[in-house]
Amino acid sequence: MLKLTGVETYYGNIQALKGIDIEVTQGEVVTMLGANGAGKTTTMKTIAGVLKPKAGRIEFMGEDITGMRPDQLVQRGISLVPEGRAILSKMTVLENLEMGAFQRRDHEVKQDIEKVMDRFPILRERVSQLGGTLSGGQQQMLAIARALMSRPKLLLLDEPSMGLAPLIIADIFRIIREINEEGTTVLLVEQNVRQALKVAHKGYVLETGRLVASGSSEDLLNDPKVKEAYLGVG
Numbered sequence: 241m242l243k244l245t246g247v248e249t250y251y252g253n254i255q256a257l258k259g260i261d262i263e264v265t266q267g268e269v270v271t272m273l274g275a276n277g278a279g280k281t282t283t284m285k286t287i288a289g290v291l292k293p294k295a296g297r298i299e300f301m302g303e304d305i306t307g308m309r310p311d312q313l314v315q316r317g318i319s320l321v322p323e324g325r326a327i328l329s330k331m332t333v334l335e336n337l338e339m340g341a342f343q344r345r346d347h348e349v350k351q352d353i354e355k356v357m358d359r360f361p362i363l364r365e366r367v368s369q370l371g372g373t374l375s376g377g378q379q380q381m382l383a384i385a386r387a388l389m390s391r392p393k394l395l396l397l398d399e400p401s402m403g404l405a406p407l408i409i410a411d412i413f414r415i416i417r418e419i420n421e422e423g424t425t426v427l428l429v430e431q432n433v434r435q436a437l438k439v440a441h442k443g444y445v446l447e448t449g450r451l452v453a454s455g456s457s458e459d460l461l462n463d464p465k466v467k468e469a470y471l472g473v474g
């Protein structure tokens with residue numbers, strides 16, 4: 241479904257990605273692991289078109305999408321929930337959801353708003369409240385719900401559990417599993433390595449802009465280097 245080949249991305253003269261090869265198969269949850277600054281967010285932004293790669297190729301559903309704009313990619317079915325959520329704090333919950341569908345031309349937006357509010361009942365309760373007045377966990381749910389409003393085929397989730405309490409994190413992971421079981425493919429960046437590998441089918445490990453390991457989640461959970469570096473066991 242998604243294939244990155246030799247992707248290199250720069251910030252000015254600083255090379256953040258040094259040739260990334262990633263493959264995501266339709267129906268999977270794939271996770272990207274790595275320390276701060278490894279290049280996970282840069283990879284997500286490059287896939288979503290927020291950053292343009294200087295070299296390499298990105299294919300989605302058989303089409304070369306390298307260098308396309310974010311709005312073109314949303315139209316093709318790629319939706320990013322950025323790190324830090326970036327919900328519209330001065331807009332209501334409902335307006336945030338409507339913004340998520342702004343490129344759609346079909347007449348099922350209202351139906352989909354009902355559907356996402358069924359999935360996130362807290363958003364129905366707070367539908368007229370301003371985004372900025374929600375708790376961190378509620379904002380994350382709104383950010384995911386807003387992304388779903390574009391009917392993505394591939395959902396990119398950048399650290400959805402960041403800064404949230406353990407019970408809310410469990411909720412977020414349950415929701416990721418449900419969204420995937422209903423047919424959406426997910427690429428997930430997480431610091432919460434153990435839970436990420438539990439929900440994912442396979443994973444990639446990044447270090448300073450390069451892939452250093454990849455494999456099924458089970459293999460990565462049993463990989464001594466992954467255990468030592470990311471799971472806190474030697």
Ligand code: ATP
Binds near residue numbers: 274275280
């Ligand atoms: P984190 O978990 O901290 O988000 P990450 O793995 O997502 O880490 P990136 O944010 O992709 O890492 O950063 C990769 C590299 O690019 C780092 O060395 C970082 O310092 C650098 N970088 C990120 N954003 C910028 C920027 N706007 N300008 C210059 N360098 C940047």
